[in-house]
Amino acid sequence: MATTTLIERVHTMTRVNFAPIDRAPSWARVLVATVVSVIGSLAADAALVALGTAVFPSTKGFVHFQFSDYAKLTVVGVLIACAAWPIVARVSSAPRWLFLRLAVLVTLVLLLPDVWILLNGEALKAVAVLMVMHLAIAVVTYNALVRIAPTRPRRPRGRHVARAQLVDDRSR
Secondary structure (H helix, E strand, O other), X not given: OOOOOHHHHHHHHHOEOOOOOOEOOOXXXXXXXXXXXXXXXXXXXXXXXXXXXXXXXXXXXXXXXXHHHHHHHHHHHHHHHHHHXXXXXXXXXXXXXXXXXXXXXXXXXXXXXXXXXXXXXXOHHHHHHHHHHHHHHHHHHHHHHHHHOOOEOOOOOHHHHHHHXXXXXXXX
């Protein structure tokens, strides 16, 4: 009976096996998805701030609702996520599966500063809007990346394989 090391078990559990089934997304598509993610996330943030201050008027003037305050953090976080997607696609045989779990994990970690400012006396309603903003950014970024810049099927190697595949496809 073969024994598995802890590292092998972690690789199996996380599906990090450095044996991707598909090719990583093209850099052009990742760039487009990045632009869509940044613009979509900033738009979602702005909409949520507007909605939050309309529903909870007491949150007007909350320092973290200033565009300059949330925009820089949003852009940095989105850029990191967009850089991570092609890397995940290169190290995993199930990149969407792994990237979704990483997005959830990172989003949960990014909620910790919100909890911190809540515990330090900030208004619950304002912090709740910040938390929803984090969730919106995660949803926008994940979907833009996996839909606009998906992994690509591997091409058969060599002309002979391609011809054999073409003949096989025509015979069906």
